[in-house]
Amino acid sequence: MDEQPRLMHSHTGVGMAGHPGLPQHMQEGTGGTDGDGRKQDIGDILQQIMTITDQSLDEAQARKHALNCHRMKPALFNVLCEIKEKTVLSIRGAQEEEPPDPQLMRLDNMLLAEGVSGPEKGGGSAAAAAAAAASGGAGADNSAEHSDYRAKLSQIRQIYHTELEKYEQACNEFTTHVMNLLREQSRTRPISPKEIERMVNIIHRKFSSIQMQLKQSTCEAVMILRSRFLDARRKRRNFNKQATEILNEYFYSHLSNPYPSEEAKEELAKKCAITVAQVSNWFGNKRIRYKKNIGKFQEEANMYAARTAVNAANASSHGSQANSPSTPNSAGETGSPCQPEPRAKPLYAYCPFCLHLS
């Protein structure tokens, strides 16, 4: 590694000394040794190589041709090969073996999971289904939004793919260009296939870092889209009046133990056309909010109590037993609150009706 500068320096040094005028070995062939003349020659060629980029294209082309035909060219080429051999050997130690970038893998996985980078359609079905399940099973009304979501997603996918293709094409073009350039140059200076390969690798890495940015921003876009369309909170709909009434009826008729069993939840869910999870949410919210401000709910409580009382009366007079879903250990506390009924999990230490009604 530290050899190269020295070599270059000495060459340029010789070149500088020998540059002015035409090949001097022609003129002073008798004076100096033959080695001197050869040095002159090599220096001359090197100098020409060094300055070739400063010249106009035509001039450079002509000069290049002249160089290639120069009688000393093979010798120079050999020398360069030797130097190369040394330096390449020293470089070889620092070869890359490219561990797969975890960040890139993460992005790839996500794009695949979201159906952006995977196979055409249906790729996102898993994610879509999960989202549908998460946002509540009553899917009749969100199908429109879903198609909207899918349209936007496929738009993103299309942009992603065209961009990706563009990058790929640019990368290939650039790679072949560089390879041609190197092959062309390999006539003048020694370039091993391995070096070309390495150069190609470098180019690919550069381009893949650009691709990574593309993937990153695509991921961001998908996330935004997701949160905009699929986040249930963003498209919250109140349950319909009937569902709320059913839930409230159950809640207030089981006020001392408003914890519907799994079966009761399922039944309620079916009746209200919502998911069991939504029933659980509703009861969770209801319990905490009721407890927080019982006074505020008093009117509602009275109303439902009266209603269920009427219902019960009707039911008994008709001899029918079709009632609201039952809970194992808390049935029939509707009419008379304050019954000291043993409860599995007493939430309220007192009966709200007794404390707040009168």
Next chain:
DNA sequence: AAGTATGATTTCAG
């Protein structure tokens, strides 16, 4: 527009 209601999510404890 501001305030309230409400369904969903998050965090935490048992």
Next chain:
DNA sequence: CTGAAATCATACTT
């Protein structure tokens, strides 16, 4: 895992 409590984000009301 379930439920309490806090919080978020939207829907609805005034």
